[in-house]
Amino acid sequence: MKALVLTGKKKLEIQNTEMPEPKANEVVINAKYAGICGTDYALYNGLPGSADAVPPIVLGHENSGVVSAVGSDVTDLKVGDRVTVDPNIYCGKCEYCRTARPELCDNLSAVGVTRNGGLEEYFTAPTQVVYKLPDNVDLKSAATCEPISCAVHGMDLLNIKPYQKALVIGDGYMGLIFAQLLRSYGVKSVDLTGRHDDKLAAEKEKLDIDRVINTTKEEIPAEYDIVIEAVGQPATQEQAIEATVKGAQVLMFGVGAPDQKFSM
Template sequence: MKSSMRAVTLVSPGHLECVNTEIPVVQNPHDVLIKVHACGVCGSDIARVMVKGAHKMPIIIGHEFAGEVVEIGLDVKTTKVADRVTIMPLVPCGQCDYCRIGEYTLCDDYEYYGSRIPGAMAEYILVNERNVLKLPENVDYEMGAMTDPVSVALHAVRKAGVEAGQSAVVFGLGAIGFVAVQWLKNLGCTNVVAVDIFDEKLNLAKTLGADLTINGKTTDAVKAIQDYTGGKGVDVAIELAGSKFTQPQAVLSVSKMGKVVYCGISYDDLILPNQALNAILRGELIILGSWNSSIAPLPINEWESALKFMNNGKIRVKPLISHRVRLEDCQSVFEMMFYKKEVFTKVMFQPEL
């Protein structure tokens, strides 16, 4: 095997380079070396690369990926060479109070592939076997690389505790939004509304199961939702846009006793008008935060559920891939996304291109 590889490296905020670097070497008996076939860009990557920077730099970024096992450490038991796999990028400490009750994503002292330890936007990545999940047969590498957003969407929908026959609205059609629409339908919501500002995304949401789509740029989304529900409001709102326009709209879209889940990352203050505060108080609304996804084994491991539902075709992610790009084009691709030069949903880096 060759000894060097290409890797997308964050040098400093706003500055990416595709560098030649050593292929990591299996040393720890539980290490697994994976040849990366697809690595998606997460919304969190865009902010990390263009604005915030990572905890340590330079660092190889990328945590949403799938690939093939090419080498394993001496004590690896759970995976073998040639397995097609994805990985859960979180490495929880296992010691803190949250880890001890299985709430790993709330860990006080975690590592994370692609932001704190070397990531997967490269030809190869070294991971611990604990993090590895095998891809089921109908899940290809690109789909496997989307297990993370599929799990994050499931987590947000489960936070809302949706019941069969309920209604819901999803604000923001990024990859997570498109998948949230599908989870809501799969979990029994009969009336699912999707709100975005691009008609092409709204059309796609319809083909993926949305019952009503609203262009929030040209239509008053709250009024349209109130009209659709006979003035009552929907049972659940999931806010994924992280925008100052949709954050209050989420509150104003739900019925009394409704639930609002905030999941869209934002770097601005959350400002709610008095009308929204009134709705929270008088309607006894439940406002929830949702972060990442659950990898505890009970009641479900959301990553395993994500893989099952991609495998049985009930969660479709292939139509969400808007761009397939080369590692060498990292800087221009991130600028395209950050400055919104093109409409995109999931941008997939392909090390073999």
């Protein structure tokens, strides 16, 4: 089978590799879609994601596919099931896992980071992180479950009320997901910043944004109760703080460089 293998820093190769065999609690998934995320770009450049990726490794932590084989102990999934994967596999035993903070797990392994992911024809995952798709979710949409889930977790950390005025900083992929989530959580006023008029105009129309702000030529008013930063640069992190009213909440979602600083 074919696999896109990260063989070193900034080195990707298509290789012919062995079909993976499932362990007792694992399934083999015939990959159909895999997203490429900012984390993949970091891993490609030799930086850590949720954990270190040690080459040779196959990336693709945002993925979907069809179960093609099941391990001997698997009872809840069968060949032909359409699935997506939560890439993060927690140990369940460390202090963080046992105090209900598995995202801080000391022994994290991750599909597409520490073990092979969806950028190959077949990959394995333990059933604890494999989710069967409802019939109304197509496989392409399903590959977005992981990034949307990250955004939903961020939303869960905020105290959101319908009457708040919300701003999303950055109209990249995650920013646009946040704008839609704010609406679906019932927030009445949702504004969005970006840097390109055409793109912003299309997003305003398509996603029912109240006001779009092109930050290359407009100031962001300091009038927001909720600000979601979805870029991860010092300049936009500072914008997020400055856009607030008293008592506001800021979600710093964008991932910056490890040594990055911003003032507030």
